[in-house]
Amino acid sequence: MRFREWLESTWCAAGFPINVSELMHGKLDSWFSTLDRLPEIQPIESQFGDSIEIGATVDLPSEFSDTLNHAIESLKPWRKGPLSLFGCGIDAEWRSNLKWDRFSACVQWDAKRVLDIGCGNGYFGFRALDAGAKSVLGLDGYLLYVLQAAMVNWFVHSKNVVVPLRFEGDSVSDEFDIVLSMGVIYHQRDADAHLRGLFERCQPGGQVVLESIVADEDFVPADRYAGMRNVYLIPSVSTLETKLRNVGFSDPMLIDVSETTTYEQRKTQLMPYQSLGDALDPSDSSLTIEGLPAPKRAILIAQRTH
Numbered sequence: 140m141r142f143r144e145w146l147e148s149t150w151c152a153a154g155f156p157i158n159v160s161e162l163m164h165g166k167l168d169s170w171f172s173t174l175d176r177l178p179e180i181q182p183i184e185s186q187f188g189d190s191i192e193i194g195a196t197v198d199l200p201s202e203f204s205d206t207l208n209h210a211i212e213s214l215k216p217w218r219k220g221p222l223s224l225f226g227c228g229i230d231a232e233w234r235s236n237l238k239w240d241r242f243s244a245c246v247q248w249d250a251k252r253v254l255d256i257g258c259g260n261g262y263f264g265f266r267a268l269d270a271g272a273k274s275v276l277g278l279d280g281y282l283l284y285v286l287q288a289a290m291v292n293w294f295v296h297s298k299n300v301v302v303p304l305r306f307e308g309d310s311v312s313d314e315f316d317i318v319l320s321m322g323v324i325y326h327q328r329d330a331d332a333h334l335r336g337l338f339e340r341c342q343p344g345g346q347v348v349l350e351s352i353v354a355d356e357d358f359v360p361a362d363r364y365a366g367m368r369n370v371y372l373i374p375s376v377s378t379l380e381t382k383l384r385n386v387g388f389s390d391p392m393l394i395d396v397s398e399t400t401t402y403e404q405r406k407t408q409l410m411p412y413q414s415l416g417d418a419l420d421p422s423d424s425s426l427t428i429e430g431l432p433a434p435k436r437a438i439l440i441a442q443r444t445h
């Protein structure tokens with residue numbers, strides 16, 4: 140089966156009958172003509188560890204090696220990783236394993252159904268499966284990242300399905316045991332509506348993992364924040380705790396606060412554009428180029444009890 144049909148069938152099986160031809164993106168045809176050429180091979184071994192490793196170099200017939208390299212190159216920028224496909228390393232902008240290490244041990248993944256909102260290329264979904272989750276539904280509004288996840292899944296057919304969908308009030312109807320919203324809330328025009336949506340999608344007895352850039356005091360960037368246009372609120376930890384309680388979550392627990400470093404987030408060959416290093420004041424790395432507090436990130440876990 141060709142890539143396009145297979146992808147539509149995975150979305151449909153997850154409850155989202157989305158037709159590729161209805162997706163709007165200028166590069167859609169070019170991306171799919173590359174993906175349609177990927178070989179149908181099953182890697183002998185794959186591991187969803189610190190690096191998502193699909194197969195080994197020997198699993199890939201040599202005549203496909205240029206095709207694979209071309210596909211990886213065509214789908215850049217790769218923001219979340221690390222990953223490796225048949226021995227071809229994908230050095231992404233983020234060393235996402237560091238974020239995973241900050242929260243994963245505080246979550247009971249066993250046999251859980253996970254919703255990952257703003258999942259990017261599904262890196263954390265693969266990690267959740269490896270930790271014991273039963274299935275993961277990832278949503279991301281940016282098609283390129285969805286196709287990166289699909290490219291990995293083409294070879295492994297995992298239960299981490301990433302769908303090209305923005306999370307709004309009614310975009311998903313199921314309830315999940317674990318709802319992840321990481322690096323997403325500050326991109327929402329209405330943070331409270333986002334949190335209400337998380338509560339509705341979390342089943343009673345379930346947990347939410349909320350990760351956000353935070354500051355000592357709330358602020359609303361007048362224009363850009365760290366070079367990003369679409370940042371609407373940088374909250375404090377106590378604001379996040381209050382907002383979580385206001386929508387119905389109980390016992391918000393702060394499990395980590397870390398400054399984001401240029402070790403964790405940096406320019407690479409496969410993400411050659413602006414990154415954190417360009418967004419910090421060169422003479423004072425505690426400030427962004429706009430003179431605002433440099434990014435630090437907090438992770439909170441809260442419960443839906445009823």
Ligand SMILES: C[S@@+](CC[C@H](N)C(=O)[O-])C[C@H]1O[C@@H](n2cnc3c(N)ncnc32)[C@H](O)[C@@H]1O
Pocket residue numbers: 219233235256257258259278279280281284304305306307320321322323326327350
């Ligand atoms: C900063 S990245 C975070 C990715 C990943 N969750 C992580 O923690 O590394 C934010 C992602 O959320 C996506 N996004 C933002 N708002 C969204 C929404 N309302 N629904 C779905 N995806 C969204 C963006 O396209 C982007 O891929």
